[in-house]
Amino acid sequence: MTTEALTLLVFAPLAGALVMVVAPRRAAAPIAVLSLLTLPPALVPLTRAVRAGELVQLPLAGFAAPLGIVWRVDALAVTMLLLSVAVVLLVSLHALASFPPERESGQRFWPLWLILVSSLHALFLSADLFNLYVTLELVTLAGVALIAVRGEPAAMRAAMRYLLLGLMASLFYLLATALLYGQTGTLDLYLVGERLEAGGLTAIAVALMATGLLLKAAIVPLHVWLPAAHGKAPGPVSAVLSALVVKAALYILIRLWFWGGGGQAGEHAALLLGVLGALAILYASAAAIAQRRLKMLVAYSTLAQLGYVMLLFPLASAGAYRAVVFHVVAHGIAKAAMFLAAANLLRALGSERLQRLAGAGSRHGLDVLAFALAGVSIMGLPPSGGFVAKWLLLAAAWQERGWAWVVVISVGSLLAAVYVFRVVSLAFAQPLREPERAASAGEEQGRAQLTSVAALLLAALAIVLGLASAPLIALIDQGLPPGMLR
Amino acid sequence: MTEVVHPLPIVVVLVSLLAGLAIAALGERRQRLRTVLNLTAAVLKLGLVLWIALLVMDGVVPVFRFPLVPGFDLLLRADSLSILFASLSAVLWLVTTVYAIAYMEHYDNRARFFGFFSICVTATMGIAMAGNLLTFFVFYELLTLATWPLVVHTGSRAALRAGRTYLRFTLGGSALFLVGLIWLYALAGTQDFIAGGSLGLLELDAHASLRAIFVLIAIGMGVKAALVPLHAWLPTAMVAPAPVSALLHAVAVVKAGAFGLVRLVADVFGGGLTAELGLGLALAIAASFTIVYGSVLALGQSDLKRRLAYSTVSQVSYIALGIAIGGPIATVGGMVHLVHQGVMKITMFFCAGTFATLLGVTRIDELDGLARRLPWSAAAFSVAALGMIGLPPMAGFVSKWYLGAGAVAVGQTWVVAVLVASTLLNAAYFLPLVSRMWLRPAPDRWPGGSQPSAWVTAGMVVPALVTAGLTIAFGVLAGSTLSPLDWAIAIAREYVP
Numbered sequence: 001m002t003t004e005a006l007t008l009l010v011f012a013p014l015a016g017a018l019v020m021v022v023a024p025r026r027a028a029a030p031i032a033v034l035s036l037l038t039l040p041p042a043l044v045p046l047t048r049a050v051r052a053g054e055l056v057q058l059p060l061a062g063f064a065a066p067l068g069i070v071w072r073v074d075a076l077a078v079t080m081l082l083l084s085v086a087v088v089l090l091v092s093l094h095a096l097a098s099f100p101p102e103r104e105s106g107q108r109f110w111p112l113w114l115i116l117v118s119s120l121h122a123l124f125l126s127a128d129l130f131n132l133y134v135t136l137e138l139v140t141l142a143g144v145a146l147i148a149v150r151g152e153p154a155a156m157r158a159a160m161r162y163l164l165l166g167l168m169a170s171l172f173y174l175l176a177t178a179l180l181y182g183q184t185g186t187l188d189l190y191l192v193g194e195r196l197e198a199g200g201l202t203a204i205a206v207a208l209m210a211t212g213l214l215l216k217a218a219i220v221p222l223h224v225w226l227p228a229a230h231g232k233a234p235g236p237v238s239a240v241l242s243a244l245v246v247k248a249a250l251y252i253l254i255r256l257w258f259w260g261g262g263g264q265a266g267e268h269a270a271l272l273l274g275v276l277g278a279l280a281i282l283y284a285s286a287a288a289i290a291q292r293r294l295k296m297l298v299a300y301s302t303l304a305q306l307g308y309v310m311l312l313f314p315l316a317s318a319g320a321y322r323a324v325v326f327h328v329v330a331h332g333i334a335k336a337a338m339f340l341a342a343a344n345l346l347r348a349l350g351s352e353r354l355q356r357l358a359g360a361g362s363r364h365g366l367d368v369l370a371f372a373l374a375g376v377s378i379m380g381l382p383p384s385g386g387f388v389a390k391w392l393l394l395a396a397a398w399q400e401r402g403w404a405w406v407v408v409i410s411v412g413s414l415l416a417a418v419y420v421f422r423v424v425s426l427a428f429a430q431p432l433r434e435p436e437r438a439a440s441a442g443e444e445q446g447r448a449q450l451t452s453v454a455a456l457l458l459a460a461l462a463i464v465l466g467l468a469s470a471p472l473i474a475l476i477d478q479g480l481p482p483g484m485l486r
Numbered sequence: 487m488t489e490v491v492h493p494l495p496i497v498v499v500l501v502s503l504l505a506g507l508a509i510a511a512l513g514e515r516r517q518r519l520r521t522v523l524n525l526t527a528a529v530l531k532l533g534l535v536l537w538i539a540l541l542v543m544d545g546v547v548p549v550f551r552f553p554l555v556p557g558f559d560l561l562l563r564a565d566s567l568s569i570l571f572a573s574l575s576a577v578l579w580l581v582t583t584v585y586a587i588a589y590m591e592h593y594d595n596r597a598r599f600f601g602f603f604s605i606c607v608t609a610t611m612g613i614a615m616a617g618n619l620l621t622f623f624v625f626y627e628l629l630t631l632a633t634w635p636l637v638v639h640t641g642s643r644a645a646l647r648a649g650r651t652y653l654r655f656t657l658g659g660s661a662l663f664l665v666g667l668i669w670l671y672a673l674a675g676t677q678d679f680i681a682g683g684s685l686g687l688l689e690l691d692a693h694a695s696l697r698a699i700f701v702l703i704a705i706g707m708g709v710k711a712a713l714v715p716l717h718a719w720l721p722t723a724m725v726a727p728a729p730v731s732a733l734l735h736a737v738a739v740v741k742a743g744a745f746g747l748v749r750l751v752a753d754v755f756g757g758g759l760t761a762e763l764g765l766g767l768a769l770a771i772a773a774s775f776t777i778v779y780g781s782v783l784a785l786g787q788s789d790l791k792r793r794l795a796y797s798t799v800s801q802v803s804y805i806a807l808g809i810a811i812g813g814p815i816a817t818v819g820g821m822v823h824l825v826h827q828g829v830m831k832i833t834m835f836f837c838a839g840t841f842a843t844l845l846g847v848t849r850i851d852e853l854d855g856l857a858r859r860l861p862w863s864a865a866a867f868s869v870a871a872l873g874m875i876g877l878p879p880m881a882g883f884v885s886k887w888y889l890g891a892g893a894v895a896v897g898q899t900w901v902v903a904v905l906v907a908s909t910l911l912n913a914a915y916f917l918p919l920v921s922r923m924w925l926r927p928a929p930d931r932w933p934g935g936s937q938p939s940a941w942v943t944a945g946m947v948v949p950a951l952v953t954a955g956l957t958i959a960f961g962v963l964a965g966s967t968l969s970p971l972d973w974a975i976a977i978a979r980e981y982v983p
Contacts, residue, residue: 382627391668392555394664395671417657428646
C-alpha cells in the first residue's frame with residue numbers, strides 16, 4: 001500500500017505531464033485534474049504508517065543502499081508532502097482559471113507545472129545526496145521555465161538570472177557532495193551522518209553545500225535573484241515558488257545539518273546561519289516596507305519569513321525544530337494565498353503600483369479579504385498558523401535563553417504588520433477616481449471568481465491552521481532529528 | 487462553584503461571529519435582511535448571556551476548552567466576572583446596533599461595517615469568557631484586527647492616519663504582552679484564571695521576573711485601557727463614525743484593556759502578590775495620574791467628541807484604580823465602574839453623534855440652546871454627564887463612593903484627594919456643556935446637518951434614552967438584587983473572602 005502511494009506521489013504528476021504533451025488539447029484539463037487528484041489519497045496510507053511509527057523505505061528497482069536509490073519517508077518528509085499537496089491542489093484551482101489547459105498558455109504551463117510537482121515530491125522522498133542534487137536541479141529548471149512561461153521580457157530576465165545563480169549554487173553543492181563522498185565513501189545521507197567526523201575537510205564541504213543551498217533558498221545576502229523572479233512570475237508560479245520551492249532547499253539544509261552530520265561544522269557555523277536569518281528578517285522586512293509594487297512587497301516578505309527558519313540552527317532544540325517546521329507549513333499556505341490574492345488584484349486593477357489599490361476593498365473585496373487573512377498569519381497574529389509558529393518559536397528561544405532572537409522575532413512581526421497594513425490600508429482608502437467598469441465577458445467573470453476562491457480557500461486554511469494545530473504538531477514532533485530530545 | 491463542560495461559552499462567541507460573516511457575505515444591497523440578521527443576533531446573544539448568568543447564579547461555571555498550542559488550551563469559562571463584562575457587552579451591543587443602523591443610513595460599505603462590527607463583539611465576548619491569559623490574548627488581538635476597519639471606515643486620509651496610530655500603539659503593546667506571556671509561561675507553566683490569583687499559590691521566589699512580567703503585560707493592557715502615556719491613539723481614533731466611538735469607549739477596546747487589568751491583578755497575580763511586589767501601589771499611582779491628567783486635557787478641548795475621548799481616558803482608569811488599591815470595597819468600586827462607565831459614556835457618544843448628524847454640531851461652542859431643538863437627546867446627555875461627575879443618585883456616584891470608601895478602608899486616603907480633584911474637573915468640563923444646552927438661547931441657524939426620516943431620528947434618540955435610563959436605574963436601584971452593584975459585591979466576595 002505504502003509502496004504504491006510513494007510511487008503515485010512522484011509518477012502520477014510525471015505521467016500526467018508526459019501524456020498531456022501527446023494528448024489532444026481538450027483532454028488536457030481532465031488529465032491535469034486526474035493526475036493531481038491522485039495525490040491526496042496517496043498521502044493517506046503514508047501519513048497513517050508514519051503516525052504509527054513506521055519508517056517507510058522503498059529501494060527503487062530493488063537495489064538497496066548504498067548502491068541503489070532509496071526513497072525514505074519519515075514524519076518530516078510527510079509534513080512537507082502534506083504541505084506540498086495542499087498548496088499544489090489549491091493553487092492548481094487558480095491555475096485552471098488563469099492558465100486554462102486547453103488554451104495555448106495552458107498547453108505550455110501545465111506540463112511544466114506537473115513536472116515541478118513531481119520533482120518536488122521526489123526531492124522530499126530522496127535519501128541520498130546525489131538524488132537530492134538531481135531533484136533540486138529538476139525543481140529549479142521547472143521553476144525557471146515556469147517563471148518565463150508567458151514570455152514577458154521582464155520575466156525572462158528574472159528567470160535567466162535565477163537560472164544562472166541556481167547553476168552556480170548547484171556547482172557548490174556538487175563539489176561538496178564529492179568531498180563528502182571522498183570522506184565517507186557513501187552518498188546515503190544517513191550513512192554520511194553516521195560516518196562523518198569533524199575536521200577541516202568536513203567544514204569546507206559543509207560550508208560549500210550550505211552556500212549552495214542558501215543561494216537556492218535566497219537567504220540574505222544571497223537573495224538578489226528572488227524578488228524579481230517571484231515578483232515577475234505569474235501568480236500561481238510565484239505562489240508555489242515562495243511556498244514550496246525555496247523551502248525545498250532549506251529542507252535539504254536541515255536534513256544535512258541534523259541528519260547528515262552537517263552539525264559537525266560547529267556552533268559558530270550554526271550561529272552564523274542564525275545571524276543570517278536575523279539579518280534576513282530585519283533587512284527584508286524593511287525592504288518590503290519600502291516597495292512600491294505589490295508583488296515585490298510580497299516577495300520581500302518571503303525573504304523575511306525564510307529568515308525565521310534559519311533560527312533553528314543556533315537554537316537547535318526540539319522546541320525550535322517543532323516551531324520552525326510549523327512555520328514552514330504556516331508560511332507556505334499563507335504566502336501562497338497572499339501571492340494569489342496579489343496576482344488577482346494586479347490583474348483586476350491592471351497595474352501593480354500600490355497606489356492603484358486605493359478603494360480596492362469595496363470592488364475586489366474577496367481578494368483583499370484573502371490578502372488580509374493571509375497577512376494575519378504572516379504577521380503572526382492570532383488566531384492563525386503564523387501565530388502558533390511565532391508562539392512556539394518565541395517559547396523555544398526563551399527556553400534557550402536566546403534573548404537576541406526573542407527581540408528579532410518580535411521586531412520582525414511588527415515590521416510585517418507595517419507592510420501588511422500598508423496594503424490593507426490602501427485597499428480601505430477612498431478611490432482616487434471613479435472606478436472604471438471592467439468590461440469582461442461572463443466566462444472571464446467566472447474564471448476571475450475561481451481565482452479569488454482559490455486565494456480565499458488558502459487564506460482560510462492559514463487561519464484554521466491556528467485553531468487546529470494539535471495534529472500537525474503531533475506529526476512534527478514524531479520526526480525529531482536524532483539526538484534531539486523533547 | 488462547580489465547573490461543567492458546556493457548549494454555551496463557545497456558542498455565545500460564535501453567534502456574533504457567524505452573524506458577522508453572514509452579514510459581510512450578504513452584500514451591500516440586502517439591507518432589510520441585514521437589519522433583521524443584526525438584530526436577531528444581538529437579541530439571541532443577550533438571551534444566551536442571560537442563560538449563562540442563570541447557570542452561574544446556580545453555582546455552575548460552564549467551561550469549554552480545546553488545545554490551541556502545546557501546553558495551552560483555548561479556554562472559555564464563564565465565571566461571575568465574565569458575566570459582568572459579557573452582559574454589559576450584550577446589552578450595549580443591542581442598543582448600539584439599533585443606533586448604528588439609523589446612523590449609518592447614508593454611509594457606504596455598510597455590509598463590511600456591520601460585518602466587522604459583529605466580529606468586534608465576538609472578540610469582546612471571547613475576552614469576557616477567556617479562562618486563561620493566552621485565550622485572552624487571542625481575542626484581544628482579534629479585537630484590534632476587527633476594530634481597525636471600523637476606525638478607518640470612511641477611508642479618508644484622517645481616518646487612515648488614525649488607523650495607523652491605533653495600530654502602532656496596539657500592536658506595539660501586544661508585542662510586549664506576548665513577550666510577557668512567554669516569560670510567564672517559561673516561569674510558571676500553564677495558568678488558568680483563578681479567583682484570588684494563580685501565581686500567589688505557587689510561591690515563586692523570582693520577584694524581579696514577576697515584576698517585569700507584570701509590567702510587560704500591563705503595558706499591553708494599558709494601551710487599550712488608554713493609561714497615560716499610552717493613550718494618544720484614543721483621541722485621534724475619534725474620526726471613526728459615532729457608533730464605533732461609542733462601542734470603542736463603552737465596551738470594546740478601552741473596556742477590554744481595563745477588564746484585562748482586572749484579570750491580571752485579580753486572577754493571575756492575585757491581590758496579595760500584587761501588593762507584596764509593590765505593583766498595586768504603582769498601578770494605583772499610574773491610574774490616579776491618568777485620571778487627573780486625562781481630565782485636565784479634556785478641559786482644553788473645544789471639539790465635543792475629543793472632550794469625551796479625554797474624559798474616557800480619565801474615567802476608565804477608575805477601574806484600574808479600584809482594582810489596584812485592593813481590599814473588598816475598592817474592588818467592588820472598580821468592577822462596578824466597568825458597567826457604569828459603559829452605560830454613561832455610550833449615552834454621551836450616542837448624543838454627540840445625533841447632534842452632529844441632525845444639526846451639524848460638533849464643537850462645544852455650537853451647543854448653545856440645543857435642548858430646545860433636541861430636548862430628549864439633550865436630557866439623555868445631561869443625565870450621563872451628571873452621572874459622570876458623580877452626582878447622586880446616578881450610577882457614577884455609586885462607583886465613586888465605593889472607590890473612596892474602599893481607599894479609606896485600606897488606609898490609602900490620598901486616593902480620596904484624587905477622586906475629589908477628578909470630580910471637580912469632571913464638573914468643570916461637563917457642566918458648561920449642560921448649561922449651554924439648557925440655558926443659552928438657540929442660534930438662528932444651525933451649522934448644518936440633515937433631516938432624516940422620523941424612523942431614523944427615533945433610531946438615534948431612543949438608544950440614548952435607554953442607556954440614560956440605565957444610568958439612573960443603576961444608581962437608584964443599586965441596592966436591589968441583580969443590579970450591577972449587587973453582582974460586583976458577589977464577585978468581590980469570591981476574590982476577597
